Amino acid sequence: MVDPDVSQYCLRLGDDALVLAQRLCEWAARSPQLEEDVALMNLALDLLGQSRSLLTLAGAREGAGRDEDDLAFLRDEPDFVNAQLVELENGDFGRTMAKQLLVSAYALPLWQALCGSTDADLAAIAGKAVKEVAYHLDHARSWVVRLGDGTEESHLRMQKGLDEVWPYAFELFESDPLLDRLVARGVAADPAALQPFWRSCVEEVLAEATLSVPSTDWRPSGGRRGTHTESFGYLLAEMQHLHRSHPGVSW
Amino acid sequence: MDERRFQQIVDGDGRIEPRDEMPDGYRKTLIRQIAQHAHSEIIGMQPEGNWITRAPSLRRKAILVAKVQDEAGHGLYLYGAAETLGADRDELLDMLHSGRQKYSTIFNYPTVSWADVAAIGWLVDGAAIMNQVPLTRCSSGPYARAMIRVCKEESFHQRQGFEAMTVLANGSPAQRRMAQDALDRWWWPSLRMFGPSDDNSPNSAQSMAWGIKRFSNDELRQRFVDATVPQAEHLGLTVPDPDLRLDAATGHHVFGEIDWTEFFEVMKGNGPCNRQRLERRVTAHEEGAWVREAAAAYASKQAAREVAA
Numbered sequence: 001m002v003d004p005d006v007s008q009y010c011l012r013l014g015d016d017a018l019v020l021a022q023r024l025c026e027w028a029a030r031s032p033q034l035e036e037d038v039a040l041m042n043l044a045l046d047l048l049g050q051s052r053s054l055l056t057l058a059g060a061r062e063g064a065g066r067d068e069d070d071l072a073f074l075r076d077e078p079d080f081v082n083a084q085l086v087e088l089e090n091g092d093f094g095r096t097m098a099k100q101l102l103v104s105a106y107a108l109p110l111w112q113a114l115c116g117s118t119d120a121d122l123a124a125i126a127g128k129a130v131k132e133v134a135y136h137l138d139h140a141r142s143w144v145v146r147l148g149d150g151t152e153e154s155h156l157r158m159q160k161g162l163d164e165v166w167p168y169a170f171e172l173f174e175s176d177p178l179l180d181r182l183v184a185r186g187v188a189a190d191p192a193a194l195q196p197f198w199r200s201c202v203e204e205v206l207a208e209a210t211l212s213v214p215s216t217d218w219r220p221s222g223g224r225r226g227t228h229t230e231s232f233g234y235l236l237a238e239m240q241h242l243h244r245s246h247p248g249v250s251w
Numbered sequence: 252m253d254e255r256r257f258q259q260i261v262d263g264d265g266r267i268e269p270r271d272e273m274p275d276g277y278r279k280t281l282i283r284q285i286a287q288h289a290h291s292e293i294i295g296m297q298p299e300g301n302w303i304t305r306a307p308s309l310r311r312k313a314i315l316v317a318k319v320q321d322e323a324g325h326g327l328y329l330y331g332a333a334e335t336l337g338a339d340r341d342e343l344l345d346m347l348h349s350g351r352q353k354y355s356t357i358f359n360y361p362t363v364s365w366a367d368v369a370a371i372g373w374l375v376d377g378a379a380i381m382n383q384v385p386l387t388r389c390s391s392g393p394y395a396r397a398m399i400r401v402c403k404e405e406s407f408h409q410r411q412g413f414e415a416m417t418v419l420a421n422g423s424p425a426q427r428r429m430a431q432d433a434l435d436r437w438w439w440p441s442l443r444m445f446g447p448s449d450d451n452s453p454n455s456a457q458s459m460a461w462g463i464k465r466f467s468n469d470e471l472r473q474r475f476v477d478a479t480v481p482q483a484e485h486l487g488l489t490v491p492d493p494d495l496r497l498d499a500a501t502g503h504h505v506f507g508e509i510d511w512t513e514f515f516e517v518m519k520g521n522g523p524c525n526r527q528r529l530e531r532r533v534t535a536h537e538e539g540a541w542v543r544e545a546a547a548a549y550a551s552k553q554a555a556r557e558v559a560a
Contacts, residue, residue: 038327153545251418
C-alpha cells in the first residue's frame, strides 16, 4: 500500500532510532563498567531492531522497492530526517545519558500514542517499542540521578552534558504540514501533546538529581528537513562506507 | 585440609564447590585460569567491536552488537565465578591492566577487514568451543556451570561466523578475496590458541590430575583441524598450509609445523595489537572512574538517607 506521508513519517522515526543506535554502538568496549557494556549494547540492539522495522515499513509505503539497507546505507545526508538531538556526539558518559534521558522521555509517550495508530503496522511496531523505551528511560533516569547527586565532579559533568544537549530537544516537539495531515488521519502522534509528559518527567528526574533545568532560548532545528550538524557526515561516512564500497552484493 | 577427600571427589568425577576444602594451588590455578578467560572475553570485545559501526548491513550490525554484548556477559559470569573462589573483580582487573595477568594471544591480532569478523566467529570461536566444551565437565562447580552457558552462546556465534564466511566465499571476487585473506591471517593464530605442544606445556599434568583439564593441547588442536579443514573445503577456500593432508590410515589431518616463536613473542607483548588493546582497556577504565565513584557515592548517600528516615 503506497502512502508517501506514512513512508516519510516512518523514515523520521526509523532515522531517529538508527542514528541513536549508531551513536550507542560507539560505546562498545569503552563503557565505565562491564554491566554498562551489557546495558548500552542492549539499548543499541533495541533501537536497531526498531529502526529495521521502521525503515522496512517506510520502504513498503514508498513503493519503490527500497529495503532497510537501501535506506540506511544508500541515502545521503540531506535525505536523513532524524532530529539533530540523536546525532550529537556522545561526549562523556554523563552527556550520553543526558541525551538518552531527553530522547527516551519523548519516545515513551510517542510509542504509547502510536500503539493506537490507525496504521496497523505502525501500531504493531509501537507495541514492542513501548516496552523497550520504558526500560531505556528507566536506565537513563537512574544514571542521571546517580551522576547528578553523586560526587562534586559527577555533578558538574552531568550538568555540563545536560546543558550541551538540552537545546536540541525542542526539535522533537515541532509540527509541520506532514505531521498535521498524519495527526488528522490518526496515524501519527501529535508532537505538541507529548511535551507535557516529557517536561514533567525530565523536570522530576533533574530535581531528584539536584540538577538545574537549563535556561536557554536557543532552539537549533532542521533535522526533519535534512539539515544536520557537522558531525553527522562523519557518522554516515563510517556507517555507509563498507556497504557502498561493494555495490549490489549480499552480506 | 584433607587432600585425600579432595582427590577422591576429583577422581570420582565430582564437583568441587566453593564451600569445599581444596588445595591452595588448585584454588590459585583456577582463579588465574578463570580470570584469564574473563579477561579474554572483555579484550575480545575490541577486535570485533571495531566493526560494529561499519557493519555492511543492519542485520549484520545487530548480530555483531548481540555478540559483543554476549562477550561482556561472559566476562561478568566468569568474574563472578572467580569471586566465588575468593577473588575480587577489581583486583583481577588491576592484574589485567598492569599486565600481571594475560588474556588469549589471539586478540592481539588486528581486524582489518569485515571478513575478519566472520573468521573470528568461525575459527576463533570454533577453537574456543573445542577448548571450553570439556571444561563444562571440569572439577570446579562454578567454572563448569559458567562454561555451560558460555559454550551455548559460543556455538551460536561460531555458526553465525561460518554463515557470514559462506556469504563472502560465495560472493563477489572482492568478497572472496577478503574471505581468503582473513583465513590466511587467522588460521595459524587459531591453531596456536590451544597452547604449546604437550611436551612443552609445563602445567598440563597438574591440571589433568586436578580435573581442570581433560584433553591435551595437541589432542584438542587435532580435533579442531579435523573439524575445520572440511569446512574450508566446503567454502572453496584454501587453508594456508602446504603440508596439510588427510592421512587415510588414521582419518586425521596431518598439518605443518607451528611457529611457536611467534606465539611466545605475542605472549611477551610483541603482537601487532598488544599495546593498543591494553591501552584501550585501561583508558576505558580510567575514563569511567568518575562514573563508578559517583555511583558509589550516591549509594552511600541513599543508605544514609534510609538510616535517617
